[in-house]
Amino acid sequence: MARSLTLQRIGLAAIDLPLFAIAYALAFFLRFDRVIPEAHVAQYWLFLALLPLVRFACSLAWGLHRHVWRYVGIRELVSLALATLTGSACFALLLYLTAQGSFPRTVVIIEGLCAFILQGGARLLLRLRHEASGGGAAPGGATRVLIVGAGDAGEMLVRDIRRHPERGLVPVGFLDDSSALQGVRIHGTEVLGTTADLEAIARRLEVGLVVLAMPSVPLGVQRDLIRKASRTDARVQWLPDLHARVSGEVDLRMLRDIQLEDLLGRDPVHVDPQWLRYLDGAVVLVTGAGGSIGSELARQVASRGPRRLILLDHHENGVYAIERELRELHPGLELVPAIVDLRMAHDVEALLERQSPEVVLHAAAFKHVPLMEAHVLEAVHNNVLGTRHLAEAADRTGVRVFVLISTDKAVNPTSVMGRTKRLAELLVQELAGRSSTRFVAVRFGNVLGSSGSVVPLFQEQIARGGPVTVTHPDMTRYFMTIPEAVTLVLQAGMLGRSGEVLLIDMGQPVRILDLARNMIKLSGLREQDIAITFTGPRPGEKLFEELLVTSEESRRTEHPQVFAARSARPPDPANWQPHLARLVAALERRDPSEVRDLLEAVIASDRPQPAPESVKEAAPHD
Numbered sequence: 001m002a003r004s005l006t007l008q009r010i011g012l013a014a015i016d017l018p019l020f021a022i023a024y025a026l027a028f029f030l031r032f033d034r035v036i037p038e039a040h041v042a043q044y045w046l047f048l049a050l051l052p053l054v055r056f057a058c059s060l061a062w063g064l065h066r067h068v069w070r071y072v073g074i075r076e077l078v079s080l081a082l083a084t085l086t087g088s089a090c091f092a093l094l095l096y097l098t099a100q101g102s103f104p105r106t107v108v109i110i111e112g113l114c115a116f117i118l119q120g121g122a123r124l125l126l127r128l129r130h131e132a133s134g135g136g137a138a139p140g141g142a143t144r145v146l147i148v149g150a151g152d153a154g155e156m157l158v159r160d161i162r163r164h165p166e167r168g169l170v171p172v173g174f175l176d177d178s179s180a181l182q183g184v185r186i187h188g189t190e191v192l193g194t195t196a197d198l199e200a201i202a203r204r205l206e207v208g209l210v211v212l213a214m215p216s217v218p219l220g221v222q223r224d225l226i227r228k229a230s231r232t233d234a235r236v237q238w239l240p241d242l243h244a245r246v247s248g249e250v251d252l253r254m255l256r257d258i259q260l261e262d263l264l265g266r267d268p269v270h271v272d273p274q275w276l277r278y279l280d281g282a283v284v285l286v287t288g289a290g291g292s293i294g295s296e297l298a299r300q301v302a303s304r305g306p307r308r309l310i311l312l313d314h315h316e317n318g319v320y321a322i323e324r325e326l327r328e329l330h331p332g333l334e335l336v337p338a339i340v341d342l343r344m345a346h347d348v349e350a351l352l353e354r355q356s357p358e359v360v361l362h363a364a365a366f367k368h369v370p371l372m373e374a375h376v377l378e379a380v381h382n383n384v385l386g387t388r389h390l391a392e393a394a395d396r397t398g399v400r401v402f403v404l405i406s407t408d409k410a411v412n413p414t415s416v417m418g419r420t421k422r423l424a425e426l427l428v429q430e431l432a433g434r435s436s437t438r439f440v441a442v443r444f445g446n447v448l449g450s451s452g453s454v455v456p457l458f459q460e461q462i463a464r465g466g467p468v469t470v471t472h473p474d475m476t477r478y479f480m481t482i483p484e485a486v487t488l489v490l491q492a493g494m495l496g497r498s499g500e501v502l503l504i505d506m507g508q509p510v511r512i513l514d515l516a517r518n519m520i521k522l523s524g525l526r527e528q529d530i531a532i533t534f535t536g537p538r539p540g541e542k543l544f545e546e547l548l549v550t551s552e553e554s555r556r557t558e559h560p561q562v563f564a565a566r567s568a569r570p571p572d573p574a575n576w577q578p579h580l581a582r583l584v585a586a587l588e589r590r591d592p593s594e595v596r597d598l599l600e601a602v603i604a605s606d607r608p609q610p611a612p613e614s615v616k617e618a619a620p621h622d
Contacts, residue, residue: 015122016059020052023114027107043103050094055087055115062086064119080120088112142168146207146234148198148225149214150176150184150191153239157213158187172205195225202232212238230521272559275494278359278401279304285357286311287342287390288364290318293405293447296486297361302326308334310355313364314341342386349389352397360394360402361489362387365421367407372417373539376596380587383420388427395435401493404428404441406501408478411443415540416596419603423580425501430573432499440496443503443565445478447485454512458519467531468516475543476509488562495557500564502557576605 028036028044036044062083064076088108095103145161147154158171173192174181181191192201202210210229212222222238229236284301288294289311295318302309309326313319319337326335336355340347342364365383366372372379387404394402406425409418425441432439448455454477461468480488484504492502513532520530537543554565579602586594 016119017052017056019118019122020055020115021048023118024048024051024111026114027111030110031104031107039102040104046098047091047094051087051091051111054090054094055083058083058087058090059119076123077120080123081116084112084116084119087115142170143208144172144205145169145209145211146173146175146198146202146205147171147189148175148195148210148212148229150174150178150181150186151214153215154213155186157211157239158189162187169209172207173201175201195228198225198228199232202229202234207232207234210234210236212236215239230518233526236521272491275491275559276304278494279306279490282306282358282400283308283356284310284359284361285352285355286361286363287313288362289313289322290315291363292482293485293489294318294361294363295322296482297363297489298322298326299329300486300490301361302330302333306333308336308355310336310338310351310357312338312340312342312351314339342390343381345385345389345393349393349396352393352399356397357394358400359493360390360399361405361493362390362403363405363489365405365424367417369409369415369417369540370538372420373415376416376592376599377587377590379416379420380583380595380599383417384423384427385584385587387424391428391431391439395431395437399437402428402437402439403489403492403496404439405489406441406443408443408445408503409542413603414542416599417540419599422603423576423599426576429499429567430577435498438496438498440492440498441501442489442492442496443501444485444488445480448479448481454515455519458516462520462525462530465530467533468520469533469535470513470516471535471537471541472543473511473513473534475512475537475541477512478509479515480504491559491562495559495562496564497566500566502562502564505561505563576602579605 024047028040032040062079064079064083088111091108091111095108147158154174154176158174161167161169161171171187171189173190174186175193175195175198176182176191177194177196182193184191198210201207210232212225212229214222214225226236226238279301284306286294286298286301286309289298290313294313298309298311299322311319311323311326316339319339323335323337326333338351338355340351342348364386366375366379391402391404404424406421407418409415410422410425411418413419413422428439428441431437446453458468488502488504496502516532517527520527520532553567554563557564579598583595583598583602586598
């Protein structure tokens, strides 16, 4: 490539000198109608030898021979015009200095126009030749590309594709919803239809790559296009926000593959640093610090510069890994690894008295729904009693903020895990009514990529060649990413009032079947390559999850995507605490059936009601 560019520059330099001579001769030819008067013959020969050298020097000064002229564009033409004007000014100055007062001034003007046309025309012919040959020889089996969006981004993208034939891409068409662009050709590539035709055109043209080049459209529209494109057999890439790029330029390196979070159907939740200032210089305890959520919480807290960070977990390997990572990243941070079982009330109390945390982020929990159906004793011990021990110790030791990580499965729960998490919510809400500690709960949907989520399972099944197992074709779930989950937890410490449950606008729930299909697609495979089988709902599973109970009233927080819910009827301990006391006694007797029945009785005493379909429906409207 470098050698060919060097040869091109030498060739252009060799061509420019005779072109300048021709332009000068043509100017005299046009000015004097093909016959040069005898009085100007001497002047003609003088400047025929001198002027091409002057113009060549001006071309060098403006860097015309450094441009790759087979990609000529507006900037290159502007440089050419400036070089031409500079050359004409030098021509006029030479005439003045050589006292050639009788020289016809119109020749200067005509010569400048001819020089610009001839020099620019040579470069334009080079580009036309390049494009006529398909931009150069593309490798065999070139990928056919359909570009969605015929605006500035799409135009620059197809231009860059033609600049790099070695990448083996051939643009076969544009799609755009503008009626004015239908049938228009851009750099030889036609606008073939609208985005509604995406699937049909991609299949008809046997497209291997669909590029979404509409960075300025709303995110919801982009996600809809991503879903449409994902239903084709083509690979899908998209162009992130063009306006975020100072240069305003687009090239192939900016394209990226579609990721699962791009299919969530809503804007990602971002954090405002002002809502995390309560962590600065604080002593922070993270439980479940060895897990996927807890470890990310620890990373984010560590970046805020706490005075001390306590990493609590029952399993040593996870604590060892996150402690080692944080010591390398934050060598000056005081880290305290704590291998503690939350079921042991005395050990929990001793830790909090010894370390005096100001903020507790409680991520430790058993969360596998089918497993907890079979291990009800362990679920209640860990999720209910462990939370009570930690929350009561936080109250007694003067913890400033306590954030409980809950789940959407706690709303109208049908599973053991969901019931234990709902009871954990009730426990901290009851404490909130009588404690100086600010107790806040955070209710999650399913977390993409967390340990135990469906995503790692699907990834393993796809890697093995299938089948991918889906429990039910109508099964839906709310999803969020690990960074979103951690963002919500950290912001809850400042946005939430004591006794509230915080949750984000989760958008529309995602069908698990669609998630499986998208993951197959994002793995570079087709549905024909990987079988999808239905296994039936597992014990404790619901077809859909909810985010709010109708007895809960919601308010908007300072964050536009975060809502706070509080029961319109504060939980009355007199209703459920007698059941809880019997539940604890049954745990001591190790009777799973009795524990299960009493757990259901506790939740029934809270009298949950059906939930609305989405957070926005339940949230007040401005």
